[in-house]
Structure formats: structure tokens, C-alpha cells
Amino acid sequence: MDRRLAIKWMLAAGAGAMIADRIGFSAEGPAAPAAETGYGTDPVLMPAHKPGEYWPLTFNDAERRTAAALCDVIIPAEGAVPSASALGVQDFIDEWISAPYPDFAKDRKPVVDGLSWVDSESKRRFGGAFYEASAGQRLALCTEMAQPAADGSALETPSKFFRRFRNLTTGGFFSTPAGMRDLGYVGNVPLARFDGPPADMIAKLGLTDEVAW
């Protein structure tokens, strides 16, 4: 990622909805002791890496299943497009919240607490874990969390958690090859020449590429 791209994402985070949910909903420390060392300043770049390789993960089995179920309400499978959990997005989120870097670790407590709230609320309402609830029951709970909640209301914390979890899910999903394809990213392939945007697209936008370069 070059500097401009980094700035773009930082700006996107600051300009949009992410600024609120990146604050999290608790100023307290992480749920459990987090890892202290990351991948260092000279990690091996060429091979593929897996969550858990550099620092221990956080989720227990129930949390992982709850996270996967939430991922799939947020991005369900459709046709040939796999669901978020089929692409391992819950493991990416686990890696993220378990990271020994402050910008990531601050998501740890909100996510763990949020998953716990979802699970206990599901048990209270539906008599079972969220990941065992029916599709309709899962949707009902998520629909509530997706609503904007007034400060101080009972749903304020779950609402912020859901927004943050949704953003982690989309970030994890669209940065996989399958997610990129779905988004319409068609780069990362070597080309013999770069032709610029298609002529009909230029025309449709009322633009001209009259420059002789």
C-alpha cells in the first residue's frame, strides 16, 4: 500500500461512519491479556500467513461460532459467492482483535463483549445460542442492533458493536480474492499494455481523453 492509499483509507475511516465505532464502547482494558509482540519489522513476506501464526487468537469455540453466524447474516452466500464465514472472516476478526498493536487491540473488548451480549440475548429471547437460532431469529436480533440507538439507551452498546463488527466483516470479506471479484476489482494481473478507461465509459460520463499522451 502506498502512502496515498493509506491516506485514502484513513480518510475514509475519519470521514464516514467508522470514526464513531472505532472509539468502541468501553475505555477499559482488553478482556484477557493480549500478545505483546507482533510480526516484527522484518517478517518473511513471500509465503501466505494464517491467523494465529504470529500471536495467539482470542475466541473460544462458542465465540467463534457466534462470530461466524454474525458474519453470515452480514454477508450471506448468494449464488457462486461464498458467505463471509466460508472465507474465514471470523478468523480474520479474531486475528485483528488479538493483535498486539493498539489500533487493532482496541477492538478486542468491544467485540468480545458484543459477542457475549448477542449470545446471552439470544438465549434470553430464543432459548438457545445465537449460532443455533433460526435464520429468522438471527435476522430479528440483527435488525434491532442495526437501528441507530440513542446515547444511553439499552441498545447503544449493541448498536455500536454491530456497526463495528459489520465493518470488520466487510473489510475481511472484500480483501479476499473472492470478495474482490464480487466488488468488481479486476486488477492484480500483468498486462501487456494499459489502455485506460473504456471509450464508452469516458463518453457516458461526458468526458474526453483528448490528451495526446
Add this chain to the structure above:
Amino acid sequence: MAFVTPESISDKYDVIVVGSGAAGGQSAYTLSMEGARVLMLEAGRKYDPRSETPMFQTPDMAPLRGAGTPDKPFGFYDATIDGGWSVPGEPYTNASSEKGRQFKWWRARMLGGRTNHWGRISLRNGPYDFKPRSRDGLGFDWPISYEDVAPYYDKVEMLIGVYGTNEGLENTPSSPEGVLLPPPRARIGELLARQRGRGLGIPVVPAHRAVLTRPLDHKRLPARLHPGNAKAQRILAEDMQGRAQCFWATPCGRGCSIRANYQSSTVHIPPALATGNLDIVSSAMAREITVGPSGRANGVTWIDKATGREHHASARAVVLAASACETARILLNSRPAGFPDGLGNSGGLVGKYIMDTVGASWGGYIPALEGLPPHNEDGAGGDHCYTPWWLYKEQLAGKLGFARGYHVEYTTGRQMPGAWGDYAKDDNGRTLYGPKLRGEARRYYGSYVVFTGRGEMIPNADSFCEIDPDVKDKWGIPVLRFHWKFSENETRQVAHMQRTFADWLAAMGSVRKDQPNPDGTAAIEPGGSIIHEVGGTIMGSSAANSVTNSWSQCWDVPNVVVADGGVFASNADKNPTLTIMALAWRASEHLLGELGRGNI
């Protein structure tokens, strides 16, 4: 000769070059191609971009989807290793804890330094940029003019390969015919910015970047670069044929295994090594320059990071190319007899007048760019277009309220998606999820445009570095302590940038409602953020007003040459790398002459 160890170095070097980035690479190249025997000291490890560059790896193969961390600030796949704004074991300090008074110091401890990851933007300073004080009474004039440097800009552009066009715009020099490579086609967002900028009087022209859009002309260029030097011509012709042209994929910031862009480790160092005249010691942390009884430098003392042991090498001259601030640090830590305040510091000016580039951004969604059919916008792995500073006349007429200009870079389009990102637009605060989400993300993807300003900072007496009296790094070397302050020229410039960008985005149809803060102090990027550190050993017309002369030699010790950005007497908006290389070539050529004449 090649990569050597502290134990296997020779005792017959003409020149020791400290550093291996743009300045060190260029110096070692020029010196060794012309027959000088060179020892290069690099504080980081050996690095081979041909085998170590993660070209096509996707974010899912990286921890955290490749997002930036304190270990890898520009992302997991960024080329920088053992670098960043903090380097373990190598601290620096800031004198003030007051907001806005700190300098963030980027280092890249690796062969090739920060050239491995840089943006490849390669702009020439113009005639005004060497004589800024004569134009507006602020800062300093350089003791050289554009005409002195122009031949070296030509040479560097021919050697590294730079795409761009000659537009004939004010203070934006043209290159001679046949020097620049053709630029890539504009992306759709760049075309929209160009059309809507026209109504605001803002030009959009091809960027200048060090990326090969076609192979270098290996039959013609070597003879132009090394006239009368058959060996250098043969080596360069062979090396140029080993560089591929861009294949329109992978971000330049990862480095380039096919050597299609410039980085010192792929362009300068391989031919320099092929001469047999260059030795390189890696993990060699230079501590001080040593001085002989004649008062001339006679070598460099360094710490081998692998063992912690001290070593020394001798040479007839020393070229400092360690980065502006590291070079100042080495000079200040060199205190041989007769130089109680540091080598080259008899005027008390080493470390003074450090500068960064002025930076700020503003971005927004452009509905006209929503929902476009998928098309490949990877292009040359960076900017295809930019806006040179265009308000010289308004500024001269006193209409702007600040001195000195900025250029504009843009981020548009369909770049490789990452973990950070505003993929979904939410509906009145309702968090979007479920089947509708993916379609919405598709619609918005690629419709975000960011304008980034890169402006000139005027040197000031409040921005400098010195040796911290208490703190040492893990090698026992005293560290730098920074002092920093922007003036109103910079903060007002930032306010102007953001106002301009907001108007420009509105002209492109952006629906962003919030407005930039008219107080530029809120938006200006902290000192050091842009990683364009220059100054600290500025060149001037006399020892009373500068550290180095017009050939980049220290006034006090003429066989010590500063090849990096330290000699900059001003920091034009043009980004320093191309000028660093041009000045390093010029200084090295002069040094060769002085060595040949026996003056050094």
C-alpha cells in the same frame, strides 16, 4: 568486489559512502562507474528485491489483511523492512511536548533505504526554487541555479527512467527531447478531475514518475551518460536490458522484482557492483568520521550491528548519504581535535533548518463515479496525473496570504481492496447488512477521490536537530533531539489546499457536506509525516551562512561531501528524491575531479 565483511574490507578505498538510498546509490554509481574505489556502509541488512518483493500476494495472505501496523507502517507488503517512524533500539527525542512541536523521524534500515518504498514521483525543481529568497525575501537562496543542476536532472532521468510530459508550465521545467518516457493513460477519476478542474483554473497534467513505461534505450543512453567510458557503457547497456517495462500491476510501494521502477537496490547498486569498484558492508552503523593530522577526513568508524563491535575503514574522502538528519547526527557525533562542536559545525549550523513537506488531504464520494463497470485501474502502480502549483501570479500579487506553493496528487479509482475501508453507505444511521450490502459496496467501490497537497515549507530557526545530551541508542551512539515548528506560511497554505480541494470535489459532484477547518493548524500533517526530510547541512555562498558549498563539500573539511537532502537550502513542493540524485551525481563528479587533480 561485492558484499564484504568488516574483516574483509580493503585498505585502498578512494571514497567511503555512508548510506545506500537515493543519495548513496547515486554517489556509489557515479564514483564506481568512473573508476573510483568505493566502500559503502549501510546500517540495515542486505536486501534483494528480485527475490524478496511480494508482487502479487493478496491481502488475505498477510496478517491483518496487510493493514499497516507499528512494525510495518505502510502495510505488511510495503517494501520497508526494519524501518518506520520508530526503529527498535534506535530512539530519538523531541525537546517539546507541546502540540505541533514534534518531528517524526522516518528511517529505513535496509539496502536501498527508503527508495524501496517511495512513491516514485520525480519532479524537477524549477528556476524559482533555487532562488526563493530573491523572489519573496524568505528563507535562503541556493548558491547554485537551475541551470547548474539541469544537466544532472537530464542524466538521472535517463538513467532511472521517468515517465511524464513537457507542458511548458511556469517554474515546471521541461526535459530535453527524448529523455522522458511516455506517461500512462489517465484513469477515469483523473479525467473527471481534469474536466472539472478546468473551470476552477486548476491544471491536470501527466505525473512524472520513475517507472518504465517502455524499455530503456540501451543502445543510445549509455553513451550519453558515460561519454568516452567504454566499460561504463557496456555495464550500463547490459544492466538496462535486465530491467523490464511495467506490466501494469502491483503497487510500486512493495518494490519491484522486475526492476520496472527505480529503487536504488535495483537500478544504482547492480551496475555499480558490476564495475568491481564497489564494496558494500551491511549492518554497519556509522558513528563518526575520523580526521587525520592534516585536518582532513581520513575514514569512518562504525558499529557492526551483528556483533556490536567497532570497526574503522580509511579512504581519501567521505560521502555522507545517510539521510539529512542522520548525516547531521554523524557530523555532530564526530568530534576530533579542532572540532569540539562537531565536524563541519564551526559555524554552529549543522542540524539547523531541517524541513519536511507540507501535507494535507481532503476527499469525498463522487456519485458520477458510482456503479461503473469493472475495469482495471492498477496502471503504473501510482499516480498517472498531478497538478503542478498554478497560482504563481496570484501569489506574487499578494492575493494568497502565504508564500510558496504546493502540487496536488490524487487517489482515485478501483485500487486493490484492503481491510480498512468504508465499503457500505448506511441509511440514516442504520447499519446496512445482508443481501443488499454487497450490491451497495459494488456501487460505491471506486467512487472515492482524495486530493493530497504537497507543499513547500520555508526553513525556520525553530526547526532543527541536535545531539541529546542524555540518550544513546543500543549501539551507544548519542541520538538526535528534535525541535519543530511550522510557520503561518505553512498552516495558511494547508487551509488553502483544503478549501481548494473541497471546491474541486464539489465541482466534481461530491455530496460531502462538512467543510474543512479554515484553521490550517488542525489539518497540517505533523513534521516528518511526509518523509521528505531535508536541510541540516544546507549549502550556501560562505562558511558563515551554510555548512556546505555549492559542490556539497563541507566548508570546514572539503573531503567530506554531503550527498543527501541535507544540503537543501529550501524544500520546494517538488518532492526531494530526483533533486537529491541530481545533486549527488553533480557532487560525485566534482569529487572525482578533485581526487584526480590531487586536491583531495
